[in-house]
Amino acid sequence: MSKILLQRLAFLCATSLVVSILAFLVPYMTGGDPVRTILQSRVGDLAVDQDSVAALRIKLGLDRPLYEQYGIWLADAVHGDLGVSFANKMPVANEVARALGVSATLAAVSLAFALLVAFPLGTLSAMRPGGRFDTLATFVTQTFVAVPEYWMAPMAILLCSLHLGLLPSAGWRGWSCVIIAPHDPATQSLLKRLKPPSTTYWLGTDELGRDLLSRILTGGQFAVAISAVTLFLCVTIGMTVGMISARAGGWLDELLMRIVDLLLSLPDVIIAMFMVAIFGSGYTTLIISLTVIGWAPFARLARSLSLVINTRDYIAAAEVLGCRPSFILVRHVLPNVFRPVAAITFLRFGHKLITVGGLSYLGLGVQPPHADWALMMASAQNYFDRMPLLVIAPGLAIFLTALSVTWIGQGLERHKK
Numbered sequence: 001m002s003k004i005l006l007q008r009l010a011f012l013c014a015t016s017l018v019v020s021i022l023a024f025l026v027p028y029m030t031g032g033d034p035v036r037t038i039l040q041s042r043v044g045d046l047a048v049d050q051d052s053v054a055a056l057r058i059k060l061g062l063d064r065p066l067y068e069q070y071g072i073w074l075a076d077a078v079h080g081d082l083g084v085s086f087a088n089k090m091p092v093a094n095e096v097a098r099a100l101g102v103s104a105t106l107a108a109v110s111l112a113f114a115l116l117v118a119f120p121l122g123t124l125s126a127m128r129p130g131g132r133f134d135t136l137a138t139f140v141t142q143t144f145v146a147v148p149e150y151w152m153a154p155m156a157i158l159l160c161s162l163h164l165g166l167l168p169s170a171g172w173r174g175w176s177c178v179i180i181a182p183h184d185p186a187t188q189s190l191l192k193r194l195k196p197p198s199t200t201y202w203l204g205t206d207e208l209g210r211d212l213l214s215r216i217l218t219g220g221q222f223a224v225a226i227s228a229v230t231l232f233l234c235v236t237i238g239m240t241v242g243m244i245s246a247r248a249g250g251w252l253d254e255l256l257m258r259i260v261d262l263l264l265s266l267p268d269v270i271i272a273m274f275m276v277a278i279f280g281s282g283y284t285t286l287i288i289s290l291t292v293i294g295w296a297p298f299a300r301l302a303r304s305l306s307l308v309i310n311t312r313d314y315i316a317a318a319e320v321l322g323c324r325p326s327f328i329l330v331r332h333v334l335p336n337v338f339r340p341v342a343a344i345t346f347l348r349f350g351h352k353l354i355t356v357g358g359l360s361y362l363g364l365g366v367q368p369p370h371a372d373w374a375l376m377m378a379s380a381q382n383y384f385d386r387m388p389l390l391v392i393a394p395g396l397a398i399f400l401t402a403l404s405v406t407w408i409g410q411g412l413e414r415h416k417k
Helices: 002-029 034-043 050-060 066-078 092-127 132-146 149-163 212-218 221-248 250-264 268-279 283-309 313-320 325-361 373-379 389-416
Strands: none
Touching: 002 066, 034 050, 092 132, 212 373, 212 389, 221 250, 221 283, 221 325, 250 283, 268 283, 268 325, 283 325, 313 325, 325 373, 325 389, 373 389
């Protein structure tokens, strides 16, 4: 296994090196001059001064040999410095990271929609091969295979954006572009503040004239993301600590479990408020503060499960064969611990979501101008008598989201039994 990983890693490094060389040589292989391109984009004139070209070439280090330029560029790239974009004067690394996040989001959403359509369609078609549904499904799939993507895209924009108004035609405003919201959740209009539900604004508007339905649809993205990331860290840390503690035993087990007992006795909300008050509000601070205590229940559960698994015959057989402790943990203990812990993780998601919402309600979580369910409830307190939906709708959104994920965990737990 280790040999295969090393081979894959070596192949990845070699491929990355070849790609980096090609990317570095692209401006020269196309026959152009990077320095002249930069100057022409700044002055807007094809004729540039030769002295300016020479000065900028020296400043950028492009007067050196190509191999030396590549060595400097590669050393900076390894340290995360990709230079500054001459187009917008921003660090290239930040621009790449931002674009990568958008591309990954679009790819994940597209894949999710494709799977939601493909799996039921393929399953129903396979149940009656050659039937009417199978013939229709085959015709539809072959039709879409024959349609060019560069034609389908503008047609989809024309239908969904210009005619139906479901999605923006261009640009990126975060998850609000992915979630079908009837209006921009950040657009304010004081002339339309506190409007009752209507055909234009299905749930009415808030105190700043923003569409309440659009803010409900996009308001959970930060709280859900923070809860999911926190739970992932808690499960990872907790399972690791619990399995190592059960496997090691002795003084290390005693020390780790006393730390777990101490953390379990502390209220996670109070600790989160304490850390946010010291280090300031922010997503990173919020995630760390909720993770500091949140891993303890998972460590206790993983240790209990691991103690039972360590008594199995296949564990004793692996020890007799001389398997390393790390191999036993990864190959035998982890697969048997993961499923029960995963079921509990879904059950704990609702608790994390409510905790994040409580911090946002107190002003220590998600900050304006981002839409957040708990923050919407806090800002609508003064208008509850005039517009009760401002408080009722976000509260129901938190309740239904937490309940839905909890039911998923309950279903997994029953399936496990």
